Amino acid sequence: MFSKEDFFNHSIKTHLFFLRILKEHLYFISISSTKKNENLTNEAKQLNNRFNNLLNKALYIAAGNFNITSDAITKYTLEAEKATARLSGETIDTDLTSYELSLINRSPSNTNHLSLIHSLVTLNKEAIELTEELIAFNKKIINLVNSCKIFLNTHPLQLENMMKETIYYLNILSQLENRGNENNYKGIIYTESFWNIIMKEHAEFIRSLLDPSENDLIHCVNLYSNLYENLKKETQMINNINLLKQITAKSMQITSEFKDFLEEGIKGILECNIKSFIQPLLADHALREANYYLYLLNKITNHS
């Protein structure tokens, strides 16, 4: 069971990470869409706007009350957004990103967290409704792509990966509604199984988005895919707490190295030194997800 302060911190942390991630998923769908799918593109843009508005609300609650970290936004995010908008011709609300960056060094306002709980409960409810809509939208797109009724310049695996992350967010929101705490043995195995699969898929779609001439990077990202595949199998075999601790430590080591690889990737893409189909914002997005997984692994390690 969460204390009110834990509820505040856990809720706001979750929103700041996932609301940006989900609005970007919608952006990626809209820029990978073709002229023929104008209705779906517009639907993606409308949902993107609504997630942008929710992120704005979350930032209003977080301002001066919460430490914003590199899973929510990185030092590359703003530049990645500007570059991606310039390349795709599709605008991004960079003002919101500048605002979020301005909050990083804001000194705490000493607001009583309890007074913000009411706004947060409302935000959680709005986020649940909107995320349920997004899941329905994701399902529709995946069905259309998999039945060859529409074409998107995106791998089906990436669409599935986005869907999994959306459902995961909804699960956390439901736990928050019930003031549940996921940091038990079963919860930890679920968290690590989930994120090891997500990281493996990121390695796999990055591999397929790199230009075939980028041999060294393809080789390197392929190693990460294999490492996460092994971790996935090992996580399925966990049957005691000591083994769980070993796998957590291994996940931490691999993910911190993968995070460094992704950080070199975003730098290389922004400097135009990597040949690929990877949008700069997608590279930053993948880096934030690795940062978030590292945050979760640190939390697990410190509590066990």
Ligand SMILES: [Fe+2]
């Ligand atoms: Fe994602």
